[in-house]
Amino acid sequence: MTAKNPLNNVIFQDASKARAWLEALLWAGGRACGYCGTLEASSPLKGRDGYYQCKACRKQFTVMVGTVFERSHIPLNKWLQAAFIMSASKKGMSAHQMSRMLGVTYKSTWFMCHRLREAMKTGSLPPLGGEGMVVEADETYLGNLPAHKAPVRKTPGRPKFGPHHKRAIVSLVERGGQARSFYAETAKVEKVAAIVRENVAKESRLHTDTSSVYKHVGKEFASHEKVNHFEKEFARGDVTTNTIEGFFSIFKRGMKGVYQHCDERHLHRYLAEFDFRYNNRTALGVDDGERTTNMLKGISGKRPNYRRINERATA
Ligand SMILES: [Zn+2]
Known part of the structure; x- marks a missing residue:
């Protein structure tokens, strides 16, 4: 059959x-x-x-x-x-x-x-999280920044590569809830802090890795707990960034495997696509038909x- x-x-x-x-x-x-x-x-x-x-x-x-x-x-x-x-x-x-x-x-x-x-x-939506709720924040890198936005090299020699020259995407995921992604160009502390501040309720528990970009803004929340990936620590009790890493894994497989090249000007729309599917995922009881209907309502x-x-x- x-x-x-x-x-x-x-x-x-x-x-x-x-x-x-x-x-x-x-x-x-x-x-x-x-x-x-x-x-x-x-x-x-x-x-x-x-x-x-x-x-x-x-x-x-x-x-x-x-x-x-x-x-x-x-x-x-x-x-x-x-x-x-x-x-x-x-x-x-x-x-x-x-x-x-x-x-x-x-x-x-x-x-x-x-x-x-x-x-x-x-x-615009109300902030993620709330009292007793966990919001995981993390950043990922996708493709190189256009030349005019890449940081200027101060020392001569071989061009430097690595996160500073890559396009940074910051995502926030409320555990068991919704995801929100932003193109941050370079993952500068002030820029990432502003995204976290504007989109996460202050009463939330913030979970991140040990990246320094969350250090100061983390103090504005009920708690800021970190897992140390450098020491191969991925979970400590319920402190983990596994949810957001699962989200990034689908995003990166899609962007690298399916879309391959994405112009910077269109990146915000691809982020909306991956956020949308995550926020209307099967685990929340949304099937393909209902997800289509929700898309068309938009x-x-x-x-x-x-x-x-x-x-x-x-x-
Ligand atoms: Zn009319």
């Missing part, structure tokens, strides 16, 4: 079924005009499937107006397929492979993937910023 292929679902096969499904999802609280936001003041246009005429601003709109799908000519069922594939692939999916699966050109697929990453972004109120995404179609 073969497993049922979820992509056989009609919403992935038929553009008008996909549209009806998306309308039901995004307009659960009433049909809102994508231009002026007026609720339930529109009527369907005769002979134009999916088009509505707003009585308030007189504009014609579809469910795609005011979302990251706006002005796209890709059929909606292909958009839903792309969202499902991204949701269900633990380490992400390259635009090349996705393009073959969707039967859409590579260039269009590349833009689709980046717009879906925009959908996965969250706005497309609203985020008109694509064409200039920003169009900067360069790479990675």
